[in-house]
Amino acid sequence: VVVASGSDVARWAPADGARHPVLWADAPCRPCAHPECPLEGHPCATAVAAGDVVRRALAQIGVRDG
Secondary structure, X not given: OEEOXXXXXXXXXXXXXXXXXXXXXXXXXXXXXXXXXXXXXXXXXXXXXXXXHHHHHHHHOOXXXX
């Protein structure tokens, strides 16, 4: 599972999206070209919830919710 913060997901996502799913959140400065985040709190990264990452990772290895 890839968490893409400021990158251009269409350009930099792994070639095999089925094996390497990408989670990302939209932000007004996306895609990012800044060496440091211009927005307080780095919203493109923090908007991807840890629970979503865990659920996707478990789904990748065949573990079902519940």
